[in-house]
Amino acid sequence: MKRIIKSIVIILLLLLTACGNASEEKAKKMLATHLKERYGEEFDIRWGGRDGYSTPSKKVAWFQFDIVPESYLGTNKLYDKYYDCYGTVMIRKKLFGEKLETPRDTYSNVLLKEQANEFYVKKLKELFGENVLPVLEVTGSFSVKNKSFLENVELTEKRRKENNNTPLYIEGGIYIFGRVENDADREWYRKQIYEFVQFMKQTGTFEYVAMQIKILDERCLTDYFDRNKLELLEAKQKYTTSKDYLEFREKFFKKCNNEYEQMTQEEKNIKMDSFNKGEFNDYGTNTYFSLYHMGLTSPKFKDSEPRDKSRRKEYNSIADVQLLNSVKIMYEEYYRADNGDIIEK
Template sequence: MEYMEYNEKKNLIKIIKKIVLVIVIGILLNSYLTSPSKAYKALDSYFKKTYGEEFVIKGIGRRRLKDREWYEAGIVFPKSYIDTPKENDRYYWGRGFAEIEAFGFDVGDSYGGVLLNESANEFYGKKLKELFGDNVLPVLEIDGEYKFTDFVREYSRVSKTISGGIYIFGRVESDKDREWYRKQIYEFVQFMKETGTFEYVALPINVLDKRVLSKEFQENIELQQKLVDMGLKNKRKNVEIFRRERRRLMNELPKNLTPYVKLEEINKTEIRNSVKWSVYNNLLTTGIYSPKYVESNSLEEEYGIKNYDKLSDVSFTYEEY
């Protein structure tokens, strides 16, 4: 009897050792198969397969939330962006995700959102150029999860919130000029309504002095510093002095200016801070907020409900021409 019990204990110990060995081997194997280098390879393969080109993949770190664990690459963009303005512009960066599973990864990304934004820029860009000329830069953000990277196809699937900004480079020297921009912006809103894309919209539109695009302005550091100093001194204290001094300083530029900054080369992340980018040459600003967006976010008191069925619904919150 004692001999049988001894053998049973011995066999049990052997079984336990085998189980422990299997577990240890499994842990080691899983650790090897889900290492950072393996995650990078999985992401690299995924981007090549999904987008048909090689990607820059940077900043891979391990993340954990409750029972989920994954690797996340904070910066991903096509290698074709290297040595172009897009390389250092966060607007064109996505992220990569490698969810850790048993002996492998479930890989995904957010770069498709970049393509969706660009598709929206292209869709609206044609109408914007028709209304404002070539010096207009849409920097749109299409919020939320997506299935398709084509804007029209995705919006037909489900209404999306359209935010970001539109930047128009022009001149505003009189009330007549201001009213022209009001009319053109109104016409753009009608286009959004006609195309069925004015469901959820929170969209700032800025008119900037087009002279900031010139070589003479970009290379005149002294003038830029004068504008900064003048703006910091007078912007909040005395608007009329600010307006007069801005006009005076900008008129120091020659009448014949050399085109210098190409719109496609502007950093879209930086221009979101339009005052910083244009050095106090932001002339007009309005925010376009659709009724559904206002109601769904309980912003009635802040923005009111505007259906944009009359020209006066386009109101400028900033006029410093």
């Protein structure tokens, strides 16, 4: 009998020793294996550690780490928060210690955003020329088996209906580099934006949209602009009327013009690719070289915001495309009408 009890004690001690607490090293290895199997590429598992919270009924714990695809190393993506992602390994409490659960990650969110950018950029270039930069923030389901953005749109909608999952959201911004020097230019952009909205409707993606569209001065792609853009920022503080600021701005961009005219398309592409996308979607980052802008929100999203129903637009006509002068808005020379539109004084 004593021998049996002794054996049971030894087994229990071995179980307790074998289980113990989940280690950070094991969590990193499990996460690295998961990422390699799911995406077929190597990842650098970086900063992080154990975290969790407690409730009266349970304790929840996990390991979380910043993850970086090795393909990002040596590129602009490495320090761009637009591409930030992390991996999580849940910890389950067991009778004799802890067990690491199947890992999860948010790299799929980054891939979904890139899919959306690639999907829309083809139509954007057809409508506006080569100098366009979509920087979309997309929330939805992603499967590595789906090779197109529309397939993942369908997957998101399917899961929403079956499991009441989070619906698709297409936010962020579309940036068009060009010039608006007269009313004819402005009307041309309105027409092209209207055509882009019709494309989104035809592809079944417009109902998920709440984004901004901005027309930026194409000469901001020059090195001269980069070297001297502080002058534009200081001018915003110096001049108290839009007229004075516009005169300064016109002279400033004329100095950029010669360099811009000599740039090749490849040089322009390199400059657009160099932008920090995470910062670019921050409204204040590019306001000082924005020419016109508009918010593009589907009626579906407006329906969920009772205060904004008066501004609900179907975009069935070009009249619904309202481009606002960024410089004049900056100097508050507009007022808001009863229907929510902004009208020049």
